[in-house]
Amino acid sequence: MSYIQFLGAAGVVTGSKHLINTGDESGKSGIQVLVDCGLFQGQKEWRERNWADLPVPAREIDALIITHAHLDHSGWIPRLVKQGFAGPIYATPATIDLCSILLPDSGHLQEEDAAFANKQKYSKHTPALPLYTMQEAQQCLTLFRPVPFGQVKRLNDQLSFRFVRAAHILGSAFAEVTLTNNGTTAHLLFTGDIGRVRDDCPGEVVHCGPTEGEACDVLVMESTYGNRVHPRDDPKPELAGLIRATVQRGGSVVVPAFAVERTAKFLFMLKELMESGEIPRVPVHADSPMGIKAVQIFLKHEEEFNDETKALIAKYGSPLEWPSFHFDTTQDDSKKINELKYPSIIVSSSGMVTGGRVLHHLVHRLPDPRNLVLFIGFQAPGTRGFTIKSGAPEVKMLGQIVPIRAQVAALEQFSDHADTPELLQWLHTFKRAPKQTFLVHGEPDAASQLRDDMVNDLHWNVQVAAYKQKVQVL
Numbered sequence: 001m002s003y004i005q006f007l008g009a010a011g012v013v014t015g016s017k018h019l020i021n022t023g024d025e026s027g028k029s030g031i032q033v034l035v036d037c038g039l040f041q042g043q044k045e046w047r048e049r050n051w052a053d054l055p056v057p058a059r060e061i062d063a064l065i066i067t068h069a070h071l072d073h074s075g076w077i078p079r080l081v082k083q084g085f086a087g088p089i090y091a092t093p094a095t096i097d098l099c100s101i102l103l104p105d106s107g108h109l110q111e112e113d114a115a116f117a118n119k120q121k122y123s124k125h126t127p128a129l130p131l132y133t134m135q136e137a138q139q140c141l142t143l144f145r146p147v148p149f150g151q152v153k154r155l156n157d158q159l160s161f162r163f164v165r166a167a168h169i170l171g172s173a174f175a176e177v178t179l180t181n182n183g184t185t186a187h188l189l190f191t192g193d194i195g196r197v198r199d200d201c202p203g204e205v206v207h208c209g210p211t212e213g214e215a216c217d218v219l220v221m222e223s224t225y226g227n228r229v230h231p232r233d234d235p236k237p238e239l240a241g242l243i244r245a246t247v248q249r250g251g252s253v254v255v256p257a258f259a260v261e262r263t264a265k266f267l268f269m270l271k272e273l274m275e276s277g278e279i280p281r282v283p284v285h286a287d288s289p290m291g292i293k294a295v296q297i298f299l300k301h302e303e304e305f306n307d308e309t310k311a312l313i314a315k316y317g318s319p320l321e322w323p324s325f326h327f328d329t330t331q332d333d334s335k336k337i338n339e340l341k342y343p344s345i346i347v348s349s350s351g352m353v354t355g356g357r358v359l360h361h362l363v364h365r366l367p368d369p370r371n372l373v374l375f376i377g378f379q380a381p382g383t384r385g386f387t388i389k390s391g392a393p394e395v396k397m398l399g400q401i402v403p404i405r406a407q408v409a410a411l412e413q414f415s416d417h418a419d420t421p422e423l424l425q426w427l428h429t430f431k432r433a434p435k436q437t438f439l440v441h442g443e444p445d446a447a448s449q450l451r452d453d454m455v456n457d458l459h460w461n462v463q464v465a466a467y468k469q470k471v472q473v474l
């Protein structure tokens, strides 16, 4: 019997981990492959799962297939390696480039958080330990093996797979997995995260439109926005208005943003608004230790861009050379931003305010009503970003209670995830109905709403996946 077991992102948007076990005739375990190996983020109940072992010993997992570089899909890799996993990690070349900066940075942030917790003595655990260190994350990079889009990779007689475009972020892929046993075959499709379907999605840089015309027996699909419709209007006028108003009242703008790709996309938008005179030329700080590397990776993978992004790059070149755009790589650079008395725009990670330098900027600027905190990405429930965005009067950060007096705004147009109408539109391109569909990577409301919509619209057999649920697929 071959089965899939959901070891994360079941009933929640983070911690994606789906185990495939091919079994064999003697009843012994066959090849075991984990599709995605993400960190749980957000609510404590989930974050604590990062410390639990998998039901399968790490050394018995033969390989990893990673759909894309976001930490909720890749950030648990160093932990798995620390526990004894030593197999190959398959990903697209751009995903490997992104992981090579994201994973060590994640290790660094965890070391920083643990050190800070020990210094402030606010952790319940003494001493607070990092889940993994920067060095441990660095070491696991040697296990990565590039698999270009469209190339079939055979792991053994029973399992092969290929990546096709998911159009979510740079390098993002669906994994089409083929299982064969005793002459029978099953096609599984793991979507990872699904990008915007339509061509009119503002802020989208990668190829618009995930791969269409899929045909599979088992579909494991994300449902982040299973109960949402994104606004379709151009975010630039609203963005310009918010920045102008903030600068006029002498405030600064803090934008929590995912350091890779999202920050670069946002910088291009700011540059365009400055060049056209729609916003004043105030200093822009991309405050991220990996800011420069992230921009370089972004520019290196031009083959992934849509025409609008190619045109922007041709027009403005590298953000690293723009006057008054600063890439702050050291902690001293970062601290100097806190001393700035004149208005500026600070783009800093992490995007959901779960860690990183954006914490210091927010501690400093949230109490002042002249400032603006602008969200341009998804905020998972339980994260500080979610708390701030939902209008809370205060938030706990770095061991202190910080009053929220700054203006808080969010632009939803930047989403890299398809919304419900886009997901249904994409599903309609399938050549046949999957025998079984499992929804993962969604809050319970979003996943169950999407299940109902799919059943009504497509009449498919759809379930919301449960944590540790095992599903026979062959």
Ligand SMILES: [Zn+2]
Binding pocket: 068, 070, 073, 168, 193
């Ligand atoms: Zn993602």
